[in-house]
Structure formats: C-alpha cells, structure tokens
Amino acid sequence: MFDILTIGTATQDVFLTSSLFKVLRDPKHLAQIGFTTGEAECFALGSKLKMDKLVRSTGGDAANAAVTFARQGFKTAMLAKVGNDEVGKEIVQGLKEEKITIINETHTGETDYSTILLAPGGERTVLVYRGSPLTKKDVPLSKLKAKWAYIAPGDIQPSLIKEIFSLLKKQGTQIAFNPSRYYLEKSSADVKGLIAQSDIVIMNREEAATLVDMPYKNEKGVFRKLDQLVQGITIMTDGPHGAIVSDGTHVYRSGTFREIACVDRTGAGDAFGSGFVVGFIRSNDICFALRLAAANATSVVEHVGAQEGILSENDFKNKRWQFLDLDIESR
Numbered sequence: 074m075f076d077i078l079t080i081g082t083a084t085q086d087v088f089l090t091s092s093l094f095k096v097l098r099d100p101k102h103l104a105q106i107g108f109t110t111g112e113a114e115c116f117a118l119g120s121k122l123k124m125d126k127l128v129r130s131t132g133g134d135a136a137n138a139a140v141t142f143a144r145q146g147f148k149t150a151m152l153a154k155v156g157n158d159e160v161g162k163e164i165v166q167g168l169k170e171e172k173i174t175i176i177n178e179t180h181t182g183e184t185d186y187s188t189i190l191l192a193p194g195g196e197r198t199v200l201v202y203r204g205s206p207l208t209k210k211d212v213p214l215s216k217l218k219a220k221w222a223y224i225a226p227g228d229i230q231p232s233l234i235k236e237i238f239s240l241l242k243k244q245g246t247q248i249a250f251n252p253s254r255y256y257l258e259k260s261s262a263d264v265k266g267l268i269a270q271s272d273i274v275i276m277n278r279e280e281a282a283t284l285v286d287m288p289y290k291n292e293k294g295v296f297r298k299l300d301q302l303v304q305g306i307t308i309m310t311d312g313p314h315g316a317i318v319s320d321g322t323h324v325y326r327s328g329t330f331r332e333i334a335c336v337d338r339t340g341a342g343d344a345f346g347s348g349f350v351v352g353f354i355r356s357n358d359i360c361f362a363l364r365l366a367a368a369n370a371t372s373v374v375e376h377v378g379a380q381e382g383i384l385s386e387n388d389f390k391n392k393r394w395q396f397l398d399l400d401i402e403s404r
Contacts, residue, residue, distance in 0.1 A: 074219060074220065075148050075220070076148040077149055077354075078222045078246075079150070079224075080152045080222060080226065080229075080237065081133065081153055081224065082136070083132075083133035083153040084136070085131065085160045085163075085184055086379065087128070087129050088129075088130070088189045088339070089126075089191065090126040090128075090377075091116075091123065091191075092193055093120075094116055094192035098111060099111060114196060114198040126377075131378075131380060133185060133227075134251065134343050136168060136380070137380055138346065139168065139171070141343075141369060143173050144388075145384075150173065150219065151173055151176065152217070153207070154204070154205060154206060156183045156204050157182070160186070177211050183205065185202065191337055195335035195338045195374055199339065206227065206230065207229045208230070212237070214237075214240055217240060217241065221246065221247050221248070222241050223251070223346075231264075235267065247272045248271045248272055249271065249273040250273070251342075252268070252274075257284045258283060268302050269303070271303070273306045274302075274303045274307050275349070276308070277310045277342055278292070278295070278311045282295050285302075292317070296309065300321060303321075306353070308349060312338070314329075315328045318349075318363060319404070320359060321404065322403070322404055323402065323403055324403075325363060325400070325401050326399065327363040327397060329371060329397075330371040331371075332374060335374050335375070336375055336377055337377045339378065340373050341370045342370075344369040345367065345369065345370040346366070347369070348368065348370065351365055363397065364394065364395075369384050
C-alpha cells in the first residue's frame with residue numbers, strides 16, 4: 074500500500090518570459106468585464122513580441138503534488154493521463170527518477186500541454202491544452218490502495234471521480250481534495266458532494282468565492298459558507314497574502330516567508346496544498362502543516378517551473394523555514 078496517491082493531471086509546461094507582458098490592476102473596470110480579481114496580463118493585440126527566455130519542465134497538479142510527497146519521504150503513486158508521445162515518455166521517466174510509481178503508465182493519446190506567459194515579478198497567465206482526460210478504462214481501480222489520496226481532478230468527469238471517492242472511502246483512505254475551476258463552474262452540485270466526503274479541502278480565494286457564489290472580497294462570508302460544506306479542514310489560499318485555514322473550531326491565518334526573489338508563481342498552489350498535507354500527516358498539527366506549506370510554496374516561486382524548488386524533508390530543516398507569522402482565533 075502507498076502512503077499517498079495523487080490523482081489528476083501531468084503536463085509539459087513551456088514558460089515564455091518577456092518584459093513586454095504587462096500586468097494591469099483596475100478592480101472596478103476589469104471586474105465588470107469578467108476579470109474577477111481585478112487584474113489582467115496584457116500585451117498589444119497583433120504585435121510580434123520577443124521572448125527573453127524559454128524553459129520547458131514537467132507540471133500538472135497530480136505530478137507537482139507527487140513530487141512534494143516523494144521528496145518528503147512518502148511512498149508515492151500517481152494516477153494521471155500521460156500520452157504515448159515523446160513528451161509523455163519524458164514525464165514518466167522524470168517522475169520515476171523521483172521514485173514515484175505511475176499507476177497507469179500505458180495508454181494512447183496526446184500529453185497535456187501548458188504555455189505559461191511570465192511577466193516581470195512572477196505574475197503569469199497559463200494557457201492549457203488537455204490532450205484527453207482520464208476515463209474509466211484508464212483507471213485500474215484494484216491498484217488504488219493508499220492511506221491518503223490527493224485529488225486535483227482537472228476536467229476528469231465527475232462520475233469517475235465520484236466512483237474513485239467511493240472506492241477510497243470504503244477502504245478507509247483519507248482524502249485531500251483540490252477541486253478545479255471546471256468542477257466549480259460546471260459541476261457545483263457534484264463538487265459539493267465530494268467536498269462533504271473530504272478530510273481536507275484546498276481552494277484559492279477566487280475558486281472558493283465561485284463555489285459559494287459570493288463576491289471575491291467578502292472573505293468572512295465566503296469562509297462561513299465553506300464551513301457549512303466542509304466536514305474536515307478547509308484551506309483558502311490567497312497567493313502572496315498567505316492562507317486561511319478552518320477546522321470548524323478555530324481559524325488559522327498564516328503569513329508567508331520572505332522571498333529571495335519571486336521568479337514564477339506557477340505551481341505555488343500545488344506546493345502549498347501538498348506541503349500542508351505532508352505536514353498534517355506527519356504532525357496532526359495545523360500550525361506545523363502551514364509552516365511546511367508556506368515554505369514549500371515560497372521555495373517554488375523562487376524558481377521557474379512548478380517542481381524545481383520543491384523542498385525535500387532535509388531542506389525543510391533549514392533555519393530559514395523555522396518561524397512563520399500565524400494568528401489563531403476561535404470561530
């Protein structure tokens with residue numbers, strides 16, 4: 074049996090960096106035309122832009138989380154759709170070098186692909202192409218045996234994820250669930266049912282607001298509704314502003330570690346979520362879990378790519394990661 078199984082996506086990520094990518098912040102007007110955070114990454118329409126740098130790496134929620142668990146010393150497996158193209162073979166080989174078991178290594182189709190447009194300061198926009206999502210025939214249900222599962226489903230059909238949830242819960246597996254925007258926008262009834270079965274639920278602030286259909290800025294209202302849906306631990310991340318965690322009794326607010334330099338925020342959410350799960354499994358202590366999560370996310374944003382900066386168990390012992398600002402309040 075594995076310590077943890079990750080389920081979701083594995084991709085090839087191509088990073089394009091240019092000083093010509095501009096970040097605009099205009100909450101009032103941008104929100105009115107669909108940019109809910111009030112921010113947008115822009116460049117001139119019809120222009121031909123010179124890129125400063127190009128980097129290729131492996132990404133995807135399931136792959137990123139699996140690397141965290143493996144580097145932290147857990148016996149780790151991954152279930153994700155990886156094509157039989159050359160890119161897919163490179164991804165599989167790289168994950169095996171991290172000592173990650175690929176549950177369903179043989180299948181057909183194209184590997185998922187992302188292009189990440191990196192602006193100065195680490196802000197980015199991700200353009201995603203899904204080769205083909207996992208289907209039931211790709212999932213060897215008899216092999217899904219783990220103490221914990223970290224599920225970030227991407228656009229895998231809710232019916233399949235519900236079946237996987239049911240199987241895992243019958244086996245006594247504890248589940249950390251990181252629902253995708255596809256689930257939050259297209260399958261809210263399904264995602265609420267899955268959330269109710271989860272031991273840990275991880276979303277960013279924008280995703281949480283979408284799920285409960287409340288304004289992005291209404292933090293207290295969003296969290297109040299989340300507490301009604303989640304039976305276990307709720308985590309709402311807020312990028313460089315830290316995170317808020319509720320266990321139904323207390324609310325924990327964490328800051329962030331000071332960054333040496335913010336190079337690329339891609340994968341920070343995966344690093345935080347998987348880091349929190351590692352810390353919670355290891356200590357059953359939310360404060361410790363938040364510290365490990367914040368350290369992992371900070372290290373990741375200091376590198377280009379979602380996996381380069383992921384911490385090992387030994388890396389986390391560095392004195393840099395020993396103190397994190399935290400506030401705790403009763404519900």
